[in-house]
Structure formats: C-alpha cells, structure tokens
Amino acid sequence: MDLLTIPLHDAFAPLAVSFVLAAMGLNIHYGYTGLLNFGQAAFAAVGAYAMGVAIASFDVPFIPAVILGVLFSVLLALLMGIPTLRLRADYLAIVTIAVAEVLRLFFTTTNKDYFHARDGVSGFTSGFRNANPYSEGMLGFSRNDLWVMTVGWLLVAFFCLLTWLLVRSPWGRVLKSIREDEDAVRSLGKNVYYYKLQALILGGVIGAFGGFVGALGLASVQPDSYNLDFTFIAFTMLILGGAARVLSPVVGAVLFWGLLSFLQTLLSKLIGEWGVIPDSILNSEQIGNVRFMVVGLSLMLLMIYRPQGIFGDKKELAIDGR
Amino acid sequence: MAAETTQDQTNPTDAPDAGQVRTGREGLVGLENEPGVAKPDPIVVATGIMRQFGGLKAVDVDHLEIQRGVITALIGPNGAGKTTFFNLLTGFDTPDSGDRTFNGRSLKRMSASRIARMGMVRTFQLTKVLSKLTVLENMRLGATGQIGERFWAGVLPFLWRGQEAANTERARDLLARFKLDAKEGDFAGSLSGGQRKLLEMARALMVEPELVMLDEPMAGVNPALKQSLLGHVKSLREDGMTVLFVEHDMDMVRDISDWVVVMAAGRVIAEGPPDSIMSDQRVIDAYLGAHHDTDITQLDAEAVMAEAEAELREEEQS
Structure with a gap:
C-alpha cells in the first residue's frame, strides 16, 4: 500500500505545488515565447526571501509582504530583461543562469542579520497559518500542509486559467510568433522587445508564487533550495508534460514527483523490509542518487519515443523550424 | 489615376500641367536616366x-527617390548591397550616416516595427x-x-472578439485572393516554398501598407x-x-517594373525605365565587366x- 500512497502524497504536497508553479512560469518563457530562462530559481528565491524577510524582520503583514515579493520579482525580470532581450536569445540564458547563482551566494553570505546565511529565514508563517480554516489534518497531511496545499492548488488553477486565456488571445499569438521568428513579427509592426519583456515578467511572477508556496510549506527560506537544480528540475517537468500546453507543467510536475517518490519507496523496501537487494550492491544512502539515475533513464526513453512530451502534438514537432 | 490602369507604360502622356504634381507612372515619363534623379511624387x-x-x-547611396504608386525594381549583381539597402530602408539595420524619409517623415532612430506600422512593410x-x-x-x-x-485586454475576450472576427474576414478574403484559402487550417510550416512566398505577401498586406517591399519574391518559385x-x-x-522589389530575374523586372534602379558595389549607378536601362553602358559594365567585349x-x-x-x-584623392 505504501508504494501507492507515499508517491501520491508527495506528488501533491506543498513542495510539488511550488515546482508546478515554477514550471508554469517556464512554460510562458520557454514554451510560448521561446525565451531561455535558466534562472527560474532566482525568481522563486527573490519572491520567497522578500516575503520572508519582510514579515520576519520588518513585521509587514502577510498580504503586503506577498505583494512586495511580486514587486521584487518584476524588478528582477526588468533587471535581467532590459539589457538582454534586444540581443540574441543566448544572452538571456547566460544572464539568468549567472544571476540565479549570484543571488544564491548573495543570500548565503551577506546581510546575515536578515538572511541568516544557510540557516535561512524563518518565523514568517504565523499570519498565513492563523487564517487556516482546517481544524485538523487528514489524508496523512498535517493541518498546515493542507492549508498551504489548498491555497497552492488554487493558485495553480488560477494561473492555468490565466495562461489558457492569454495563449488564446491575440497577445498569446504574438508570443508564439516571436518564438517562431522574431524578425517576421517585427516586420509586421509589433514591438518584439516589449512583448518579450512582458512574457519574462509574467513567467517570473508565477515563479515567485512558486517561491511563496515552497517557503510556506517548509516554513523556512533557505538559499540552497534555490540552486540550479531547482530550475532544471522545473524544466524537466515542463518537457515531460510537453512544452507550450497549458496543463503540461502541472501533470509533468506531479508525475515527476510521484515517480521520484515511488522509486524512493520501492528501493528502500527492496533493501530493508523485503531484503531483495543485498547491502553490498546498494545501501540506503545511495537510494537518493539511484532514483535520479532511473528518472534520467526514463527521460531519455521519453525523448526517444515521445519527444513531444505527454501532451505535445507530434505533427507540430515534425515541422522543421524553417 | 487613369494612367494606372493602362498596361502600356510607354504610351506617351500629354505634357502635364505646370504646378500639378505628376503622380504614379505619369511622373516617370521623360525623367533622365541619372542616378538620384528627382521624382515628382516621391514616397x-x-x-x-x-x-x-x-x-x-x-x-553608399548619395540620393535616391522612389516614386509613389509605381513598381520600382532594385537590381544589381551579387554583393551589390541591395539587401543591405533594403534593411536600411526598413529599419532592420541602421545606417552609419545619412537619413531616409517616408512620406516626408524622417526614419532616424525609428525601430523596424514602427516603420512597419507607418506603412512600409x-x-x-x-x-x-x-x-x-x-x-x-x-x-x-x-x-x-x-x-x-x-496584455490586460487579452484576458478579456469580449473586448477583442469583434475586432478579431473582422480581421479574420479580411484574412480569409486575402487568402482567397492568393489561392491559399484551402490551406487556412494547416500549419504554415507544411506549405511549399512558393506557397510560403504567397503567404508572406498576403500577410504583409494585412498590415495595410502603403509601400510593399519584396526581397527577391521569385527566388525558388516554379515558373507556373x-x-x-x-x-x-x-x-x-x-x-x-x-x-519596391529586389530581383535577379530579369524577365520579371522587364515585365512588371515601371522603373529600375541599378546598384553595384554599394552605389546606385543608374536608374531609368526598364526598356532603356538594360542597354545602358554603365549597367552592362557592372554586370559583365567594363572590358567584356574587348580582346585583351x-x-x-x-x-x-x-x-x-x-x-x-x-582613389587616393578621394
């Protein structure tokens, strides 16, 4: 039974929600606009830190603190987008990956009174938890987790609806056209730069909400949660679901966490409870890495046999870029 | 605009009234075949x-005017700078010096998208x-x-649905005119090379341009x-x-253009009506070399x- 319930539990937990949102932001960037943002972790980190520090150190109420987090992520998008979006696509990739690392080190090493280095920011959840309508936990989730998940999945639903509306609008059409060929869009009188900036901001803000949910779920904001793996796992989830589909980051993220958690449970049972695999071949400390190996293998198989992802359209993929 | 409908461009027109601007093809009659010659009604x-x-x-173009309402061809040997000049006119590239005007408005420091919105597509x-x-x-x-x-209006479909329907109708009319209406649901990437040319031209017309600039519209298109x-x-x-179009296909140039501008090595070396420009010594020299018919x-x-x-x-002096 554990083999089923534990993965299900993990696939919908607050941490999974945070990755769903991060991947949804990347879907706007990469899936629809063709922007290569390798620093989604930076948006989540800036959102989470701005909210956490505002509440813990400056006693800002919860809602204004969230708004502050959104504002900082917009600023970050402007900071990274204004100098690079006029240039070739690779420059944004270089800048975002660098900024994400710079910010992580900045949060680790500076302003220790506010950021508390590796210990991270904590003590900012009371405002959110006081609004919790649940009186007790259920389905194996604690009362607090349940509340974070409710809000988190509502946010996912809201951003799915927003994305769905936007990509069906003329605005979304311009984004998709920019992904196909910027110069063609420019020749038809659209300000490409302006649209790319809007897309970067929108995806970044969704990523910041991922940061909020992750922070509230863990009740702390630690710099190492926002390393490069964060971005690449979110990208993996997006590709798994199939880029440029509204629901693909959601399904991709849930499946990814479910699979990861299933492997963890299965391997530890094979070693411990069932004793099928002897200690000399695999011990419990190695499970963490082995499950990523298996996930990597299944991703390779996916790319070979279903390169468009779960929701993608193979016909669309078959069309060559030019 | 009566002259526009007559196909015979060599048809001599009456001497224009003094003070009245000679528009369209009428304006090109009797102009000198010199590079940079002034046109009566330049766009x-x-x-x-x-x-x-x-x-x-x-x-390196000293002066060039494009007459409104006519078809002007831009020709020249490979590497003459035709496409670069095209990019400079449309704002896809910025000149190191000099300026160009469209309908009398300077295009200095204007983005390509803005120039397109002004009507040059x-x-x-x-x-x-x-x-x-x-x-x-x-x-x-x-x-x-x-x-x-x-962005904000995009979320609210009722704001743009009417406009979208009108645009769609106009798009369908244009597609029918370019015989692409049967393909409207297909991915554009699945079209043949020639159909892509047609689609690009039709799409440019959606902008409702005053000046259409075609960069080698016949390249890779079958004769039919x-x-x-x-x-x-x-x-x-x-x-x-x-x-205004760039083209290598001389049959097309002779067939449809009212005026031909010849570029070589970055400069406009001659311009004039298609029937006389082909025999211009400077043009022959540019295409075939100055000494092509002398026995060395x-x-x-x-x-x-x-x-x-x-x-x-x-060269040293200059």
Missing part, C-alpha cells in the same frame, strides 16, 4: 545613406513564415492596432507560380500601393597602364 527619399561592415562599404529573401502557427493565424498576426494584443505571383504584384499597384591581346599595354594609374590616383 521614399534616401540621402547620403552609408553602411560599413568593417572595411567594406556595403552601401517588407518580406524576406528567405521566407519567414511562422511554422507552428496555422496559415490563418499567420494572417491574423498581420493586422495592426489589435486591442487583444495588449511565377506567373501568378507577377499578377499579384501588379495588382498591388492597381490597388494604389507602391512596390589587342589592347595597347601602355594605355591600359595609364588608365590603371589614373584610377589609382583618383
């Missing part, structure tokens, strides 16, 4: 346009269709002033489709648009040397 005026890539002067030598969008979506993108292209493309380009003139064994060695030295001196 584009380029002055002193220079563009250098490192040590190479790709474009281009196509590309290598067609740029948006492969993963349908043919109809490609067309809809061309429409300007769309309310739904604003070529005829229909020629007809489409002519029909643009009939609809009152101005057309017959040349006087000293005279050739003297000529070369004179040329060198001239």
Whole structure:
C-alpha cells in the first residue's frame, strides 16, 4: 500500500505545488515565447526571501509582504530583461543562469542579520497559518500542509486559467510568433522587445508564487533550495508534460514527483523490509542518487519515443523550424 | 489615376500641367536616366545613406527617390548591397550616416516595427513564415492596432472578439485572393516554398501598407507560380500601393517594373525605365565587366597602364 500512497502524497504536497508553479512560469518563457530562462530559481528565491524577510524582520503583514515579493520579482525580470532581450536569445540564458547563482551566494553570505546565511529565514508563517480554516489534518497531511496545499492548488488553477486565456488571445499569438521568428513579427509592426519583456515578467511572477508556496510549506527560506537544480528540475517537468500546453507543467510536475517518490519507496523496501537487494550492491544512502539515475533513464526513453512530451502534438514537432 | 490602369507604360502622356504634381507612372515619363534623379511624387527619399561592415562599404547611396504608386525594381549583381539597402530602408539595420524619409517623415532612430506600422512593410529573401502557427493565424498576426494584443485586454475576450472576427474576414478574403484559402487550417510550416512566398505577401498586406517591399519574391518559385505571383504584384499597384522589389530575374523586372534602379558595389549607378536601362553602358559594365567585349591581346599595354594609374590616383584623392 505504501508504494501507492507515499508517491501520491508527495506528488501533491506543498513542495510539488511550488515546482508546478515554477514550471508554469517556464512554460510562458520557454514554451510560448521561446525565451531561455535558466534562472527560474532566482525568481522563486527573490519572491520567497522578500516575503520572508519582510514579515520576519520588518513585521509587514502577510498580504503586503506577498505583494512586495511580486514587486521584487518584476524588478528582477526588468533587471535581467532590459539589457538582454534586444540581443540574441543566448544572452538571456547566460544572464539568468549567472544571476540565479549570484543571488544564491548573495543570500548565503551577506546581510546575515536578515538572511541568516544557510540557516535561512524563518518565523514568517504565523499570519498565513492563523487564517487556516482546517481544524485538523487528514489524508496523512498535517493541518498546515493542507492549508498551504489548498491555497497552492488554487493558485495553480488560477494561473492555468490565466495562461489558457492569454495563449488564446491575440497577445498569446504574438508570443508564439516571436518564438517562431522574431524578425517576421517585427516586420509586421509589433514591438518584439516589449512583448518579450512582458512574457519574462509574467513567467517570473508565477515563479515567485512558486517561491511563496515552497517557503510556506517548509516554513523556512533557505538559499540552497534555490540552486540550479531547482530550475532544471522545473524544466524537466515542463518537457515531460510537453512544452507550450497549458496543463503540461502541472501533470509533468506531479508525475515527476510521484515517480521520484515511488522509486524512493520501492528501493528502500527492496533493501530493508523485503531484503531483495543485498547491502553490498546498494545501501540506503545511495537510494537518493539511484532514483535520479532511473528518472534520467526514463527521460531519455521519453525523448526517444515521445519527444513531444505527454501532451505535445507530434505533427507540430515534425515541422522543421524553417 | 487613369494612367494606372493602362498596361502600356510607354504610351506617351500629354505634357502635364505646370504646378500639378505628376503622380504614379505619369511622373516617370521623360525623367533622365541619372542616378538620384528627382521624382515628382516621391514616397521614399534616401540621402547620403552609408553602411560599413568593417572595411567594406556595403552601401553608399548619395540620393535616391522612389516614386509613389509605381513598381520600382532594385537590381544589381551579387554583393551589390541591395539587401543591405533594403534593411536600411526598413529599419532592420541602421545606417552609419545619412537619413531616409517616408512620406516626408524622417526614419532616424525609428525601430523596424514602427516603420512597419507607418506603412512600409517588407518580406524576406528567405521566407519567414511562422511554422507552428496555422496559415490563418499567420494572417491574423498581420493586422495592426489589435486591442487583444495588449496584455490586460487579452484576458478579456469580449473586448477583442469583434475586432478579431473582422480581421479574420479580411484574412480569409486575402487568402482567397492568393489561392491559399484551402490551406487556412494547416500549419504554415507544411506549405511549399512558393506557397510560403504567397503567404508572406498576403500577410504583409494585412498590415495595410502603403509601400510593399519584396526581397527577391521569385527566388525558388516554379515558373507556373511565377506567373501568378507577377499578377499579384501588379495588382498591388492597381490597388494604389507602391512596390519596391529586389530581383535577379530579369524577365520579371522587364515585365512588371515601371522603373529600375541599378546598384553595384554599394552605389546606385543608374536608374531609368526598364526598356532603356538594360542597354545602358554603365549597367552592362557592372554586370559583365567594363572590358567584356574587348580582346585583351589587342589592347595597347601602355594605355591600359595609364588608365590603371589614373584610377589609382583618383582613389587616393578621394
């Protein structure tokens, strides 16, 4: 039974929600606009830190603190987008990956009174938890987790609806056209730069909400949660679901966490409870890495046999870029 | 605009009344075949346009005017700077010096998208269709002033639905005219090379341009489709648009253009009506080389040397 319930539990937990949102932001960037943002972790980190520090150190109420987090992520998008979006696509990739690392080190090493280095920011959840309508936990989730998940999945639903509306609008059409060929869009009188900036901001803000949910779920904001793996796992989830589909980051993220958690449970049972695999071949400390190996293998198989992802359209993929 | 409908461009027109601007093809009658000659009703005026890539002067045009309401061809041997000049006119590249005006407005420091919105729309030598969008979506993108292209309005379909329907109707009309209506639901990436050219031209018309700039519209198009493309380009003139196109296909140039501008080594070396420009000595020299019909064994060695030295001196002075 554990083999089923534990993965299900993990696939919908607050941490999974945070990755769903991060991947949804990347879907706007990469899936629809063709922007290569390798620093989604930076948006989540800036959102989470701005909210956490505002509440813990400056006693800002919860809602204004969230708004502050959104504002900082917009600023970050402007900071990274204004100098690079006029240039070739690779420059944004270089800048975002660098900024994400710079910010992580900045949060680790500076302003220790506010950021508390590796210990991270904590003590900012009371405002959110006081609004919790649940009186007790259920389905194996604690009362607090349940509340974070409710809000988190509502946010996912809201951003799915927003994305769905936007990509069906003329605005979304311009984004998709920019992904196909910027110069063609420019020749038809659209300000490409302006649209790319809007897309970067929108995806970044969704990523910041991922940061909020992750922070509230863990009740702390630690710099190492926002390393490069964060971005690449979110990208993996997006590709798994199939880029440029509204629901693909959601399904991709849930499946990814479910699979990861299933492997963890299965391997530890094979070693411990069932004793099928002897200690000399695999011990419990190695499970963490082995499950990523298996996930990597299944991703390779996916790319070979279903390169468009779960929701993608193979016909669309078959069309060559030019 | 009576002259626009007559196909015979050599038809002599009456001497124009003094003080009245000679529009369209009438305005080209009797102009000198000199580079930079002034046109009575220019839509584009380029002055002193220079563009250098490192040590190479790709474009160096002293003065050029494009008459409104006619089809002007831009020809020249490979590497003459035609496409670069095209990019400079449309804002896809900025000149190192000089300026160009469109309808009397300077285009200095104007982005390509703004120039397109003003009514100067281009196509590309290598067609740029948006492969993963349908043919109809490609067309809809061309429409300007769309309310739904604003972020906040995009979320509220009732704000832009009416405009979208009108644009779609216009797109369908244009697709029917270019015989692409059966393809409207297909991905643009699945079209053939010739159909892509047609789609690009149709999409450019969605912008409702005054001046259509076609960069090698006939490149890689089969002869049958070529005829229909020629007809489409002519029909643009009939609809009152101005057309400027770059082309290597001399048959097309002779067939549809009212005026030909010849570029070589970055400069405009001659311009004039198509029937006389082909026999212009400067044009023949540019295409075939100045000494193409002289037997080099017959040349006087000293005279050739003297000529070369004179040329060198001239270059040093400039």
